[in-house]
Amino acid sequence: MILINNVTKKFGTNIILENINLKLQEGNIYGFVGKNGSGKTILFKMIAGFMAPTNGEIKVYNKIIGKDVDFPTSCGIIIESPGFINNLSGYKNLKLLSDINKTISEDEIRKYMNFFGLDPYDKKKVKNYSLGMKQKLGLIQALMEDPKILILDEPMNALEEETVIKVRELLKKIKKEKIILLSSHNKEDIDLLCDRIYHVKDRHINICNESAE
Incomplete structure (x- = not known):
C-alpha cells in the first residue's frame, strides 16, 4: 500500500502540490491526468524517492520514503x-x-x-x-523484475499501435498483485486501463471516477 499524508511540494514560493492525501492499494491501476506542469511527474518522483516532499510524508508498505528507506523496494519506474x-x-x-x-x-x-x-x-x-x-x-x-509497484509516466510515448495494445493487455494481466500508477495524455489509455482516475489541477488531486469499466 502507498499512503500519501498531507504532502505539499514547493519550489521556492511556487506551490506545485498542496496537502495531498491518497491511499493507493494493490490490484488497481490508478490514472493521473492533467496538463503539463500540473504536478503529475512531481508526485511520481516523490513516491519513487527521487524528490522529497516539502511537507508531509509518503509511506510505501509502511516505510517512510526518505526516512526509513531512500527508495521503495520492488518498484519499476519509467519517468x-x-x-x-x-x-x-x-x-x-x-x-x-x-x-x-x-x-x-x-x-x-x-x-x-x-x-x-x-x-x-x-x-x-x-x-x-x-x-x-x-x-x-x-x-x-x-517490468522485467516483476515489481510490486509500477510507476509509469507517459509509458506509451513513441510506441506503435501494435505495441500499445500489447502493453495495455500486459498491464491488465499483471495488475492483480501490483499497485500501478499511470499518467497519459492519451484518454483511451486511461479509460481502458484505470480502475480509478485522478485529476491533477491547481495544486490539488481530485478523483474523477471510481472505475473506468
Missing part, C-alpha cells in the same frame, strides 16, 4: 526519458541492471525483449536506437 548507457546494446544495458538484484535470468531478459519486438542479439548501441526503441527498453527495465 520522462529512460536513461541508459549509450555505448552499450539494449541487451547489455538490461543485463547490467539485472546484475544488481540478480532476480531475473538472461533467458527472461531475452523473452521480454522479444515480447517488445527488440532483438536481444542485436549489437546496435542504444545511442542509435529510435525513440520508440528506447521507450520499449525503458518499459522492459521497469
Whole structure:
C-alpha cells in the first residue's frame, strides 16, 4: 500500500502540490491526468524517492520514503526519458541492471525483449536506437523484475499501435498483485486501463471516477 499524508511540494514560493492525501492499494491501476506542469511527474518522483516532499510524508508498505528507506523496494519506474548507457546494446544495458538484484535470468531478459519486438542479439548501441526503441527498453527495465509497484509516466510515448495494445493487455494481466500508477495524455489509455482516475489541477488531486469499466 502507498499512503500519501498531507504532502505539499514547493519550489521556492511556487506551490506545485498542496496537502495531498491518497491511499493507493494493490490490484488497481490508478490514472493521473492533467496538463503539463500540473504536478503529475512531481508526485511520481516523490513516491519513487527521487524528490522529497516539502511537507508531509509518503509511506510505501509502511516505510517512510526518505526516512526509513531512500527508495521503495520492488518498484519499476519509467519517468520522462529512460536513461541508459549509450555505448552499450539494449541487451547489455538490461543485463547490467539485472546484475544488481540478480532476480531475473538472461533467458527472461531475452523473452521480454522479444515480447517488445527488440532483438536481444542485436549489437546496435542504444545511442542509435529510435525513440520508440528506447521507450520499449525503458518499459522492459521497469517490468522485467516483476515489481510490486509500477510507476509509469507517459509509458506509451513513441510506441506503435501494435505495441500499445500489447502493453495495455500486459498491464491488465499483471495488475492483480501490483499497485500501478499511470499518467497519459492519451484518454483511451486511461479509460481502458484505470480502475480509478485522478485529476491533477491547481495544486490539488481530485478523483474523477471510481472505475473506468
